[in-house]
Amino acid sequence: MSADKSRRRTLVLFSALLFLLGAGIYAQVLAFDFVSLDDDVYVTRNAMVRSGLTLSGAVWAFTTSHAANWHPLTWLSLMLDASLGGARPAVYHGTNALLHALNSLLLFLALACMTRRAGRSAFVAALFAVHPLHVESVAWVSSRKDVLSALFGFLALLAYARRDRAPGARRLLPTALFLALGLMAKPTLVALPLIFLLLDFWPLERSTDDGRARWTQLLLEKAPLFLLAIAAAFLTWRAQSSGGALDALPQLSVGARLANAIVTPASYAVRTLWPARLAVFYPHPGASLSPVWVVCSAVLLGALTALALLAARRRPYLTVGWLWYVVTLLPTLGILQAGRQGMADRYTYLPLIGLVLALTWGAADVLGGLRSSRVRHAVLGSAAALSVGTLSLVAHVQIAVWRNSRALFEHALAVTRDNYLAEAALGSELMRAGEHDAALDHLQEALRIEPRFAEGRDGLARALLAMGRTEDAVREWNEVLRAKPDYAEARAGLAAALLAQGRTEDAVAESQRALHDAPDLPEARTSLGLVLLRSGRFEEAAAEFRRALAADPDHAAAHAYLAGILLREGEVEEAKAQCREALAVDPDAPGAHYNLGLAFLQERNLEAARAEFEAAIRAEPRYADSRLNLGVVLAQLGRLDEAEAQFSEALRIDPGNQAARRNLELIRGGRR
Numbered sequence: 001m002s003a004d005k006s007r008r009r010t011l012v013l014f015s016a017l018l019f020l021l022g023a024g025i026y027a028q029v030l031a032f033d034f035v036s037l038d039d040d041v042y043v044t045r046n047a048m049v050r051s052g053l054t055l056s057g058a059v060w061a062f063t064t065s066h067a068a069n070w071h072p073l074t075w076l077s078l079m080l081d082a083s084l085g086g087a088r089p090a091v092y093h094g095t096n097a098l099l100h101a102l103n104s105l106l107l108f109l110a111l112a113c114m115t116r117r118a119g120r121s122a123f124v125a126a127l128f129a130v131h132p133l134h135v136e137s138v139a140w141v142s143s144r145k146d147v148l149s150a151l152f153g154f155l156a157l158l159a160y161a162r163r164d165r166a167p168g169a170r171r172l173l174p175t176a177l178f179l180a181l182g183l184m185a186k187p188t189l190v191a192l193p194l195i196f197l198l199l200d201f202w203p204l205e206r207s208t209d210d211g212r213a214r215w216t217q218l219l220l221e222k223a224p225l226f227l228l229a230i231a232a233a234f235l236t237w238r239a240q241s242s243g244g245a246l247d248a249l250p251q252l253s254v255g256a257r258l259a260n261a262i263v264t265p266a267s268y269a270v271r272t273l274w275p276a277r278l279a280v281f282y283p284h285p286g287a288s289l290s291p292v293w294v295v296c297s298a299v300l301l302g303a304l305t306a307l308a309l310l311a312a313r314r315r316p317y318l319t320v321g322w323l324w325y326v327v328t329l330l331p332t333l334g335i336l337q338a339g340r341q342g343m344a345d346r347y348t349y350l351p352l353i354g355l356v357l358a359l360t361w362g363a364a365d366v367l368g369g370l371r372s373s374r375v376r377h378a379v380l381g382s383a384a385a386l387s388v389g390t391l392s393l394v395a396h397v398q399i400a401v402w403r404n405s406r407a408l409f410e411h412a413l414a415v416t417r418d419n420y421l422a423e424a425a426l427g428s429e430l431m432r433a434g435e436h437d438a439a440l441d442h443l444q445e446a447l448r449i450e451p452r453f454a455e456g457r458d459g460l461a462r463a464l465l466a467m468g469r470t471e472d473a474v475r476e477w478n479e480v481l482r483a484k485p486d487y488a489e490a491r492a493g494l495a496a497a498l499l500a501q502g503r504t505e506d507a508v509a510e511s512q513r514a515l516h517d518a519p520d521l522p523e524a525r526t527s528l529g530l531v532l533l534r535s536g537r538f539e540e541a542a543a544e545f546r547r548a549l550a551a552d553p554d555h556a557a558a559h560a561y562l563a564g565i566l567l568r569e570g571e572v573e574e575a576k577a578q579c580r581e582a583l584a585v586d587p588d589a590p591g592a593h594y595n596l597g598l599a600f601l602q603e604r605n606l607e608a609a610r611a612e613f614e615a616a617i618r619a620e621p622r623y624a625d626s627r628l629n630l631g632v633v634l635a636q637l638g639r640l641d642e643a644e645a646q647f648s649e650a651l652r653i654d655p656g657n658q659a660a661r662r663n664l665e666l667i668r669g670g671r672r
Helices: 002-025 027-031 039-044 055-063 072-085 089-115 118-130 132-139 141-165 169-183 187-201 212-221 223-242 254-273 291-310 316-332 351-367 373-403 405-415 420-432 436-449 454-466 470-483 488-500 504-517 522-534 538-551 556-568 572-585 590-602 606-619 624-636 640-653 658-671
Strands: 341-343
Touching (some): 002 027, 002 089, 002 373, 039 141, 072 089, 089 118, 118 351, 132 373, 141 169, 141 187, 169 187, 187 212, 187 316, 254 291, 291 316, 316 351, 351 373, 373 405, 405 420, 420 436, 420 454, 436 454, 454 488, 488 504, 522 538, 522 556, 538 556, 572 590, 624 640, 640 658
């Protein structure tokens, strides 16, 4: 009885320490922002998620393949975060960190329950908690599916371990339930039924009674679990096919995909032992892999697999650990390539457990030959403390890389080569920060590396449009659409560029084609609304801007344009509210500053109006109307010399600006 109490105390102590370790190392993420890679798709520009947890949202979660995946529980968890914290990134990051801490605890309990080795299980769970390869899954909000699916996966493991002590068909129901929930968070748990078979061999030792007949029974009892996995795999394939995630398949030969699938497990194994030069994106090597490296990797994997199988009788943990690693990696190796990555740190979230399990039990067995148990425990304890401490320090540094988009992509470029996605993403970040020349360099470099990168060319076109180079922007967008005619975002951008050139009918046609392909695309709604606005159809324009905001509440341009219409209608307070919504998203939005300046001017709040027009000019120096209205305010404040300078600059930018010309003549005439 006292031994049981002691064991329970040990389990409670280790559980508390592991939870604190998992949560503590990721505490810094509470101060992090969202990043521009996929977080907009999952949260910041996802109207269904931003609306919080609702009945219509739940229906959408179960019926959509948005983001080229079917993972309803992931959507529901993000909606719950939105209900609790709105758009605050700390809530989403905090949930990821909490789930990871719970995963560390549950992994420990499942292993301890199965192996009856609390110390070794705690070490495996501790490395799981702090390993730098897991940073991507936790620090990236869009990887919620990793930590959430793992939570249910570990609950399934724990339920299966407890079933071993009280066998019976009904006892498999909790395992099946948790597996189903995990698959609805991320389908990579399709390998879990095979893991249960491995665990039957060791440590549960359920396969030793009746030989082959026993294995047949074990396999048959898991038939419902395999059916769940097959159903999830089918739903995933259908979602990724319809969502375009498999577009990389025609661009990559079967040989290139197989070669990468052979090399990748070896690369992950090296990074497990030496987690250096980790990045958010590793470009697929395509046909550039050295045949020697591929052959060496194949020989290494084959040799390790053979050794693991040969060790099955004397050291079954080596067999189970290695096969756990290989089996859980299989769905992510890119035989059916989804996305452009060659590998990804997040794909190691579950597979690494197998490697660490084999190494931990192997080290304990090697040191088991020491005569003194005190020396053995001292060596094992010191090695464990050193490993956990070192990996914690490395993870702490790697976690900081995720603090914002710019830091993330700058780091990726520093540790990888020919990373076209990071080049393009950093270019877009620099463009938003107003660093136009540097942004253009990165965007052009992305296309030099990968000319077929449609998203990169779209980013270049947006940068060119922001710099006033509309003809170049139109050329780039036409190039994108020749290769990818259904790219609605690019078509909406082309509509904006055509409108800037005064080609109204062409802009309307492109906006409507974009909306045909993506009816809720806010950029297309905003482009169409702007055409209507410039045509004097204010009510229809306002309706389009409101539709854009329904799809994306953070669309700064739609807020600003709607504010302009509201000012015309005399709705000054609502117009000011729309401007402030835009500025909360983009503090440098020139249209929002301009319309807010107009609102203050209508209220005769001249100093506030002056500050807003000056902010609009800082954000967009070529905007003649901002200088015109700033001149009007300065003239009313009696600062005529400054007003004259603003009217003159407005005329230099737009020689046809008659209002600026009249005001300039009035000032000069008054002096004469």
